[in-house]
């Protein structure tokens with residue numbers, strides 16, 4: 253007899269969404285989080301964009317889960333009164349070469365099932381965003397923003413109402429295979445060691461999901477997480493009021509990031525970023541590099557002609573859990589039930605970078621199906 257049916261490790265937006273979903277169907281569900289509350293890492297250090305699913309490789313999990321997830325998320329926000337804004341996004345071309353790239357992006361989007369994108373000329377762009385410069389733009393009407401804290405709070409509330417037991421301040425330190433399940437060791441908030449048995453494990457430990465996977469014995473170089481930092485600068489008032497939607501430049505080739513872009517938030521703030529920098533070692537480095545202000549300014553000035561250097565101020569940084577090594581082609585989310593590796597009913601979620609927030613509800617549904625198919 254197991255102490256617990258199902259244990260989820262990590263209360264970021266992904267772990268919380270899974271907790272809400274699986275606790276509708278299973279009793280005796282545990283969610284364990286090392287911090288004192290939810291969403292203290294990547295889930296509260298991101299752009300809060302509801303992505304449309306434009307850029308991802310056809311048939312990838314990122315493409316499928318993003319598109320399904322965005323519609324689920326809009327419905328969820330309406331149902332629970334979570335602040336969101338389906339504000340739309342412009343991808344702007346500021347040179348002749350970039351105009352050529354735009355049509356390719358539209359084709360990729362169509363292949364993924366995003367068929368509502370519009371190509372806009374200068375006049376149409378000016379009607380939407382009179383203060384930006386662009387020769388041509390792609391407009392994505394299904395892109396938006398969400399208040400991610402309210403979203404996570406709702407996932408938490410619903411999970412608790414479904415009798416999910418959420419344990420904060422407890423860090424999982426070891427996992428071993430036992431008959432019919434797993435033994436989980438942790439250090440609780442009083443620094444005491446504790447262990448219990450569980451039938452199913454879901455590893456949604458974000459930046460350290462590879463380490464949690466190694467605890468049970470799944471160590472794979474392809475699943476090694478590299479910390480990849482993204483920094484933001486905000487646009488100070490009053491110029492933040494000159495932009496009403498998300499504005500992105502044409503992305504780089506291997507999609508390590510999608511270029512320094514403009515995001516708006518539910519509080520009326522406007523920020524530039526994130527940039528993309530792999531850290532040499534996996535350290536939680538959330539400092540904003542002041543000397544980057546010039547590069548941010550030069551990059552954004554191409555499509556924000558009103559911007560002056562002093563309009564910017566350092567905002568924050570987040571860290572992507574990348575399994576894609578620098579220069580490698582785009583990697584997909586790794587979401588796997590690990591029977592093939594000898595660990596039945598152990599589900600790994602590794603490399604849950606963007607669009608993990610957008611996809612949180614569809615990821616939860618996907619994981620719930622994995623569980624149903626393996627029990």
Ligand SMILES: Cc1cc2nc3c(=O)[nH]c(=O)nc-3n(C[C@H](O)[C@H](O)[C@H](O)COP(=O)(O)OP(=O)(O)OC[C@H]3O[C@@H](n4cnc5c(N)ncnc54)[C@H](O)[C@@H]3O)c2cc1C
Nearest residue numbers: 262264265266286295298299301424458482570608609610
């Ligand atoms: C700069 C940046 C911008 C982004 N912008 C967007 C965006 O606009 N739209 C979008 O859809 N996505 C975006 N993302 C991606 C999105 O933020 C992530 O996909 C999402 O937050 C991942 O959630 P998570 O729950 O997997 O991870 P996390 O939020 O990292 O949560 C994992 C949790 O596990 C806990 N944990 C780890 N190890 C243990 C352990 N041993 N024991 C107990 N607990 C443990 C951690 O404390 C943490 O709370 C962005 C990411 C970054 C970095």
